[in-house]
Amino acid sequence: xxxxxxxxxxxxxxxxxxxxxxxxxxxxxxxxxxxxxxxxxxxxxxxxxxxxxxxxxxxxxxxxxxxxxxxxxxxxxxxxxxxxxxxxxxxxxxxxxxxxxxxxxxxxxxxxxxxxxxxxxxxxxxxxxxxxxxxxxxxxxxxxxxxxxxxxxxxxxxxxxxxxxxxxxxxxxxxxxxxxxxxxxxxxxxxxxxxxxxxxxxxxxxxxxxxxxxxxxxxxxxxxxxxxxxxxxxxxxxxxxxxxxxxxxxxxxxxxxxxxxxxxxxxxxxxxxxxxxxxxxxxxxxxxxxxxxxxxxxxxx
Amino acid sequence: xxxxxxxxxxxxxxxxxxxxxxxxxxxxxxxxxxxxxxxxxxxxxxxxxxxxxxxxxxxxxxxxxxxxxxxxxxxxxxxxxxxxxxxxxxxxxxxxxxxxxxxxxxxxxxxxxxxxxxxxxxxxxxxxxxxxxxxxxxxxxxxxxxxxxxxxxxxxxxxxxxxxxxxxxxxxxxxxxxxxxxxxxxxxxxxxxxxxxxxxxxxxxxxxxxxxxxxxxxxxxxxxxxxxxxxxxxxxxxxxxxxxxxxxxxxx
Numbered sequence: 001x002x003x004x005x006x007x008x009x010x011x012x013x014x015x016x017x018x019x020x021x022x023x024x025x026x027x028x029x030x031x032x033x034x035x036x037x038x039x040x041x042x043x044x045x046x047x048x049x050x051x052x053x054x055x056x057x058x059x060x061x062x063x064x065x066x067x068x069x070x071x072x073x074x075x076x077x078x079x080x081x082x083x084x085x086x087x088x089x090x091x092x093x094x095x096x097x098x099x100x101x102x103x104x105x106x107x108x109x110x111x112x113x114x115x116x117x118x119x120x121x122x123x124x125x126x127x128x129x130x131x132x133x134x135x136x137x138x139x140x141x142x143x144x145x146x147x148x149x150x151x152x153x154x155x156x157x158x159x160x161x162x163x164x165x166x167x168x169x170x171x172x173x174x175x176x177x178x179x180x181x182x183x184x185x186x187x188x189x190x191x192x193x194x195x196x197x198x199x200x201x202x203x204x205x206x207x208x209x210x211x212x213x214x215x216x217x218x219x220x221x222x223x224x225x226x227x228x229x230x231x232x233x234x235x236x237x238x239x240x241x242x243x244x245x246x247x248x249x250x251x252x253x254x255x256x257x258x259x260x261x262x263x264x265x266x267x268x269x270x271x272x273x274x275x276x277x278x279x280x281x282x283x284x285x286x287x288x289x290x291x292x293x294x295x296x297x298x299x300x301x
Numbered sequence: 302x303x304x305x306x307x308x309x310x311x312x313x314x315x316x317x318x319x320x321x322x323x324x325x326x327x328x329x330x331x332x333x334x335x336x337x338x339x340x341x342x343x344x345x346x347x348x349x350x351x352x353x354x355x356x357x358x359x360x361x362x363x364x365x366x367x368x369x370x371x372x373x374x375x376x377x378x379x380x381x382x383x384x385x386x387x388x389x390x391x392x393x394x395x396x397x398x399x400x401x402x403x404x405x406x407x408x409x410x411x412x413x414x415x416x417x418x419x420x421x422x423x424x425x426x427x428x429x430x431x432x433x434x435x436x437x438x439x440x441x442x443x444x445x446x447x448x449x450x451x452x453x454x455x456x457x458x459x460x461x462x463x464x465x466x467x468x469x470x471x472x473x474x475x476x477x478x479x480x481x482x483x484x485x486x487x488x489x490x491x492x493x494x495x496x497x498x499x500x501x502x503x504x505x506x507x508x509x510x511x512x513x514x515x516x517x518x519x520x521x522x523x524x525x526x527x528x529x530x531x532x533x534x535x536x537x538x539x540x541x542x543x544x545x546x547x548x549x550x551x552x553x
Contacts, residue, residue: 005393006390007390007394013382036408040408112398185326187326
């Protein structure tokens, strides 16, 4: 007779190790849920996955045209540098926004069946990761069409495989937190939407990190900014993990940009390490919030 | 291990926070400004309930609406944490707490059955292997690729029940839902619960249908306002319960 699983349910919720073991034991369920939501989303739509790509592609097109019209000498192939960053950005924003309703949308199920609740935000991450990979494949074709890919050292593209998991950690941390908090306070979803819109201007999409670096070379006038911010502007800017991830995408996939006011910044392993640290911190914090609230949340659904 | 009870409920109490209105961050901030030391109201639903269920035993839980029957099942299923006390459940748990819980209306019967079986703890492989048996038992082979939203409540019940039975849980938790089925299906449900028990599974069954309770259960717990009022064999508890309900001013 196989050993029976034992469930102990008391007022002390299970800790990290038990939770992780449980999720690992249910990994097939995560996959199955993901498969189901992919099918559901595209079953009745003719163009299927295209719809997930249309908004970022339109965005890329618009930004490129605007820059072409209003900047006298633009960076050659700006759209190529924009593309992976935009897809990475869309991965951030859609996953985080959709995570807000991950628990609420499945309230009927959560209230009546036990399974690790973390599965639901994980599923949202899963489906959007599929979109990201499709989008990146498209980007590669675009680079080839522009003849900037493959460039001299192809295997360097594989550095991206170290960036995407860090991004997933950031998204999952935030996703866990907002999915639980949004049940307790229903307006969190709107706050997240606004925050995402504002953050658009803080990340390098409309401009490149090299533009930030060149801004650091001009005097600013303000004494405080001169002393504390300007000398470290790029470092401070890249402390924002959203910015760092987008920059890492560009540096991992594409040759150094040309035509920028300062020479192209190189790929940086230090930045990767720093971003991983921040990502793990965010994941840990998000997990703590989820862990602390998930049992209350179930009762409030 | 086999001598240990399948379910131990040790002085379990459960209370819920009272939620007066759907809350927003704005409201929370305002409340914090107005009255920073606000006390949270809690409604007790269960008061230090204790009981054991032996392996292979079937226990019925009866009581008025709001007596805590469903809360006990929800706690046994691991969905809620108790406010105090401890519950130990030994074995794989199968739950039937709601009609079509976990089923997605836009998904076909087959796909829903696979997911539901996986939630019951089967691997994807096992779930797919048992799919024909599940559909046969539910009598839904002909509509296996129909979306569940086109099903009647009876069909959804059959599918849900069939999944749980074919998943062969060690501990089966059933709430009320079976009442939706017609007489023929209810008989088959009782038969398959009996069969599951014969193979060593444990059953906890919540119902207002005292005849089903008498037929399925060895032992009955009578819950009254979150406490066990009487526990014993069906023959001991049910007559007393009937008398109490007849004289009860609320239900009259």
